[in-house]
Amino acid sequence: MDATTARRWRTLPVYFALVLVTVASVFPLYWSFVISTSDNSVIGDRTPALLPGGHLLDNLAAVFDAVDFWAAIRNSLIVACTVAVSNVVLASLAGFAFARLRFPGRNSLFLVVVGSMMVPAQLGVIPLYILVGELGWESKLQAVIVPGLVSAFSVFWMRQSCEESVPAELVDAARADGCSLLRVYWHVALPALRPQAAVLGMLSFMAAWNDFFWPLIVLDPNETPTVQVVLSQLASGRFTNYSLMLTGATLGALPVITLFLLLSRQVINGMIGGRFHA
Amino acid sequence: MMRAPASEDLGQRTPAPPAARPRAPRGVRLRRGAPLLFVLPFLVILVVFGVLPLVFLAWISLHDWHLVNGDNGFVGLGNYVALLGDPNFYNALWNTVTIFLEASVPQVLLALGIAALLNRPLRGGRLWRTGILLPNVVSVVAVALVFGQLFGHHYGIVNWLLGQVGIAPIAWQSSFWSSHLAIAVMVIWRWTGYNALIYLAAMQAVPKELYEAAALDGAGRWRTFWSITVPGIRPTILFTVLTSTVGGLQLFTEPQLFDSSGVAGTGGDSRQFQTIVMYLYEKGMGTLDAGYSAAISWIVFVLCVVFALVNVGLVRKLVRAA
16 A cells, blocks of 8 residues: 555544534534425434425525515525625724824723623613613614624624734835825725725624524514524424424525625635635 | 823834824824724723623612612522522522533543644545534524434434334423433534534644653653643633633523424523523512622622632643542
């Protein structure tokens, strides 16, 4: 056996382990899809269903019949798109200032950013609920949108991105040429930040789309349903149709999975800090 | 703040003195404050929807406060005293801590293992990474729905698999340990890949010389992993433990939807898997006792800080021992 063959044999268990891990990661989603294409009766079969059936359209119709899924998708899209755009804009402004501009109190303010990332947000829901009630936003979409317009995480992310990809010399040179701060931000910082901004936009979209606790508390499922709240209604025991439930779950997960697959290279490179060239 | 001394000005390399320009006085004053304007929207959101609610939370917790009818008077530490004598509170706290441990320990070990597998020249590197990150993008509600079926009593795949090796079907929701195990599996499934990628990133930054030195000393793969790789990525492990503490103490959706009565549930017939945020939700949104609910939040907030500190200490010690 030559060296290459020997090495190939030695890496075989590694690939085997990775296949196992990947199957474990993907299987529950695949199975959810299978059930969403099957008649409700397959769930009672003696061996679990593993291949898609032909009932996807029936199940979809049943989901849209049982709950107001259209309104839920529309509301979730409004919330998630607004939150994604505003996080990118507001966090890149703040992140640029934290990374490349000098102003009084900069360092202590940034400590506040890092500190507030460590505070569990769900603990503040009761006072937030009362506050939102005072503003008259109860069961209105802005109750979910406005508090999420920009997060500490986004600002942190954008500051790190600026440190990595916006050269300080370029900012100084532009300033020396008499460029206004806003123009420097627009013509120097933003173009350099495009890949990281795309990832942040996606992460913010997913977080808003997937959010459940706060919308459950503050929104009215009859007036302003969101996808996750509607899904939880499918699980509430009023329905015992499993294929209905998992059709909803598959449908609700589809947009974020698509978005993720489209941007997976950027997301993974962003997470691994660009050290990869695979 | 607008009148910072000239040395604080941003245009550090401005060639011409600002006074030479016609619009200088107004322009300079605007410019000193301008960077703050960049940060202002974020600060407003943070203060109004982040800091104020936390301060307000402490205030509410000292009152008999009905969520709809409002303030019914100051009660001092009354809510806290009641809470400390409330068995359901301790039950929820215990459930939260045990589920957190059952989910976190295997998750960190698994993620380390997967990261080690990925940290070598492999074919299809991006494919593996995409696959293991996929669970993390799916909403917790969808995860709870799918796993609720996988762990179904009569028709669930998990029980079917157990049946293949002769184990009788388990009613996963009904007991303390089985329900905890199922919920922990949901958390592990959703977060292991994410943590593995973060560890992988850190592993790539461990200096190659350390590995070469270890190889010269004749250290095997296993020993190199524990004495070079793991200590080398200690700050990253600490970071993930901290974030999973914050996440673990907030655990809500998975257990809430694992209860067959959905969001109206209390974590099983005898609250065997009711977590602290579920209890907070039950008190605040169910019985509308905002004061009591606020007291729960405030105590959990303090606990979060304590747990974070304990965790940091523990991980430091463990890694040093290894």
